[in-house]
Amino acid sequence: MAGSATFDDHPSKLLKVGKGFSLKALDPDSTPGYAGEKPDGEELLDRLDDKLARLQEQLFAESRFGGTKRILLVLQAMDTAGKGGIVTHVMGAMNPHGVQLKSFKAPTQAEKSYDFLWRIEKEVPASGMVGVFDRSHYEDVLIHRVHRWASPEELERRYRAINEFEARQTGAGTKIVKVMLHISRDEQKARLLARLDDPAKLWKYSGGDLKERAFWADYMDAYQKAFDKTSTELAPWHVVPANKKWYARIAVQQLLLEALESLKLQWPVPDLDVDMERELVLRS
Template sequence: MMKTKQQRGVDFYLDPGETLRAGPGFRLDAVDPESTPGYDGRKADGARHLDRQDARLDDLQERLFAASKGGSDQRVLLVLQAMDTAGKGGIVSHVVGTMDPQGVHLKAFKAPTDQEKAHDFLWRIEKEVPEAGMVGVFDRSHYEDVLIHRVHGWADEAELERRYAAINDFESRLMEQGTTLVKVMLHISKDEQKDRLLARLHDPAKHWKYTTNDLAERGFWDDYQAAFQIMLEKTSTAAAPWHVIPANRKWYARIAVQQLLIDALERIGPQWPAADFDVDEQIAAVSAS
């Protein structure tokens, strides 16, 4: 499974699917948010790496889209979860944003509306799952219902247990329909969050990104870490594992997510569909038109 850096055609060895997977016995508090597992380059190397791999990701995404026109049911769903300021937005703009918008379905889930609250928590999620050929991206997701809900006690233990099971069933069904799930938790340290909140507060062009609620939620830091740990234990399955990405270094988190998407698409191996018409006949007809 592992490839050398030469096989990958890049300068550094990076296999986040292996190194960052939250497998059995995984401990979130053992992950150093400053680290860059599997990558021995620096920031400038990482930026170059990201640029160089853009074209590969874009090509694979176009092939996925094209394959669906030929009848393939394959699709990808990237799920992003993280503490505030961990860099979900940067992943969307710098990694997702390099793909053709025509093949991407992005959904940022906010606090549910009254109508959404009147339904099961997966009701609003189901409506946003990607069609065949698409790369879906969830900026927050159904996992909020076992994270913020656990932290604030909006659901009791029995209900949370029901939700973990419902999520695993739901994701199994998505996979049966041809979805490859890429589940990513961006992991920053509490100090790093402080620095990033302060940076927003010191820049008037970033004030709109800040709310006083960010500080209130920060007060529940340890509870969130515990909720993430349980989420990982309950829902990091063999078929749909979580990847915990150290994210104090934004450039590292971006190349890691980019590589996870590339690897997912390479596993699918989408092919240009064969023409369902006689090519020579059409060339003659168009030439004569």
């Protein structure tokens, strides 16, 4: 284990969006709290898989006995930032039975006919689950702000509605972990080029990515504004530098570990006479 350096402080603290946070000031190449290199990081990710899986199983187990705790990981990012890799390489350690994953695409005509939170409410995780939103209700204050699909007044209403929605979820037992994966504009260019050059990645390339890329600065403003308005005590944002994929993965893994640990999970003790049951099994 000598090789796999550990974090020298809690990512939940280091990466948290607090008062005065500036997205512009954060270097997407940096690795806050972690002095190791890529091989160390990969080893750490591997090493903590079992711990993450055990905590998730405890969460699931509690819910079978009436527990209402659950996790909701909200993932937001510019295209190519690595949301998919987080889902595969971090969430992949968990039992799929306990993971409730939802990708939010552009809303359908029917979804648009409702309030923006309508389709979100239907996907909140059940008790005992680790829910993951791959994109989320934040699109309604990000792309909508960038392209002015919503008025400034409507955006203000939405920030308030989001805080109220998230407070309700928290009240129902949900620990919300909000993560923005932060890449640089140059890194996105390199990743788009890589998609074009690799037959195994070409299918992921979309001209639409290029279109949104043209609004980079507006997106950064929209993220900053969303952080200012919705990074609350109950549901703070975390910005994870993501130019180094391996760092983003260990950072999100740590955030999930910390979130699960904060729930003080216990193995449930079913109401049964273990000695009697053992005897029955032995005689069976």
